[in-house]
Amino acid sequence: MEVQQLQEAFINNQNHRNAYQHAMTILSYDAETVMPKDAGARYSEVMGTLSGESYHLLINEELKALVKEILQRENEMPRWMFREAQELERSIKKAEVIPQEEYMAFQTAIALSGQAWIEAKQSNNYQLFAPHLQKMLDYATCFAKLYDSSQPVYNLLLDDYESGLTMDTLDKLFQDIWENITPLIQQIRSAQQPDVRFLQADFPLEGQRQLAHYVMDLLQIDRNRCAIGESEHPFTTSTNNHDVRITTHYYTNDLLSSLFSVIHEGGHALYMLYTGDELNGSSLAEGSSCSIHESISRFFENYIGRSREFTTCLFTKAQEIFPQQLANVTAEQFYRACNVSQPSLIRTEADELTYPLHIMIRYELEKRLVDNSLSVADLPAEWNRLYKEYLGLDVPDDAQGVLQDMHWSDASFGYFPTYALGSAYSAQILAAMEKELPVWELLAKSDLSPIINWLKEKLFVFGGIKKPQELLLEISGEAFNPQYYTNYLNKKYRSLYNL
Ligand SMILES: [Zn+2]
Known part of the structure; x- marks a missing residue:
């Protein structure tokens, strides 16, 4: 031919x-x-x-x-x-x-x-x-x-979501988290928590919708190519780089839930919007891997979105929309409220610091279910034991325990680790970006253009053409290194809690 x-x-x-x-x-x-x-x-x-x-x-x-x-x-x-x-x-x-x-x-x-x-x-x-x-x-x-x-079967399952990912890589990542993050979580348990009662006010939906559009503007999301809808659980989907859709869920008694979900899904959306035109219609338009996608959404949600600089911009707008609810609140209080760390039962509600422990628990359980060293009958008891051991929590019932996530109901074994891996990738990407851009100064000016352009040129445009390890190596000059992640978490939370 x-x-x-x-x-x-x-x-x-x-x-x-x-x-x-x-x-x-x-x-x-x-x-x-x-x-x-x-x-x-x-x-x-x-x-x-x-x-x-x-x-x-x-x-x-x-x-x-x-x-x-x-x-x-x-x-x-x-x-x-x-x-x-x-x-x-x-x-x-x-x-x-x-x-x-x-x-x-x-x-x-x-x-x-x-x-x-x-x-x-x-x-x-x-x-x-x-x-x-x-x-x-x-x-x-x-x-x-x-x-x-x-x-090993579990490596094959991991490979479905991240080509080439193995238990060796994850064991190292989780070992690093175990050694460097769990002691910090322990210390924070006995530290004083900030007062966040102001978040329990009533925040009418109309105002929250306004805030969501403001966030999309800050992220420079082209509304001619990206729509926002409402669903039970927030998600992002696209058919090509001219049709991307994000969703959120508004709760009148919770300002932060929808706010950060829009930033998270907005990150996924940016990746999809800036994937190269030639990839439209191919599987490569879905991005390099689940973990890389998650690294971008979490980069915007946590690294950018929960920074002091960015929360200050958010707070100014939120106070303008909700003057009564946020009357006696300062930008610093708002920043701290966006970064409270406390062990909790539900993965999707976990804070940035305790989140990877939820993933470690699922990773341990999946490995053992797959190699038959743990039976389905013994799973709930083992789940509860690990929540006690890792997060110090008593699980009151299976609905808030082993039944909380839908992933196992459609056989998505091996998917959970991509969430933690994505967060760890973000830290390495951020460290590389900081060498080339004054990231925090730009955020203080609400100017995300250079940050988005940097990601566009080095990552978004390639979609799935480049594999995760290739991207990391090109962007940061080194192979995946979990220490960027644990260093970032330590630095941020030690400063937040004066430890
Ligand atoms: Zn996501």
Whole structure:
């Protein structure tokens, strides 16, 4: 085949497959935001049909032949096309080893497991979920072994979310956190906490919406290409770099929840908005990895968003919108309120310092569930034991314990570590940025342009063309080093709590 012909055939194939992806993305955004409840049954059927079609378009001889030829002719191909072919080869291999009936049975089992998890959580009854969890675990381990029986199963599961990630890397990261962060958490437990009662006032939704738009302005999010909606749990999704959507959830008795979720999702949105145009329609538009995506959202949420400089900008606007609620509050009090650290039961509500411990607990449990050294029946007791050991907390019930996250209900074993890894990557990225930009001076002037441009040039524009380790090495001049993260947390929280 002529080079041009080959490239055109590949792009046509990609556009065709992407049309299904585009439709499913918009339908699921609709389902999470505005779809009436009773529309759910038909929605699931439609999604089932579309994902079945998508599966056939992936596992298909025409695409396989195109991928093979592109991989053989690397020098004649644009870089993105070669990388996309590599990613497709990997996805095809992973999907192909699963017999189609097994795959369909797994999809059905996921739907049932999801429903059982919701019911179990609502009624605080782990037994309702346990058999489904066992099934999810069996499917995940069985599929991983079919793909590659020579490697530890948990490494294969990690690889689904971050190519090449292994337990060795995570063991080092968590060891570092254990040694350097847990003593600090202990010290803060007996330190004096700031007075945050002003956060318990009533903050009407209209004002919070206004504040969310102000934050999007500060982050320079182009509203012609990015919309904001409302959903139960905040998330970001996109179909291409001209259609990005974030959501948030407003609570009238909680000003910070929506505020920081908009900054977090805004970080994800910036990454998607500035991914190179040539990547639209390819899987590379989804970014380098889950961890890199999370490193950007957490960079904006915590490193930038919770800094003294940025919270001062936020506070000025918040006080203008809520003059009565914030009448006797200072910018310094607001900054401290945004950075309270206290061990808590729920991962998604945890502060920046105690957050990685929630991930370490899940990591320990997942590893043991996967290698069969922990049974599904013993999981809740083990969960509770680790919360006591790591965070000093008694877990009152399974709803606030082992049933709190949905990840295991759809077999996403190996996903949790990407959250902690993302935070650790952010610290290394920030340290590199600080060498080239006066980050804090810029924030004090509410001028994020140089910061966003820096990330755009060094990271966003490449999407998934560059792998996580390649990006880190290019940006910071060294391989992943967890010490940036533990140093950052120590410095910040020792200063906040005068330790
Ligand atoms: Zn995120």
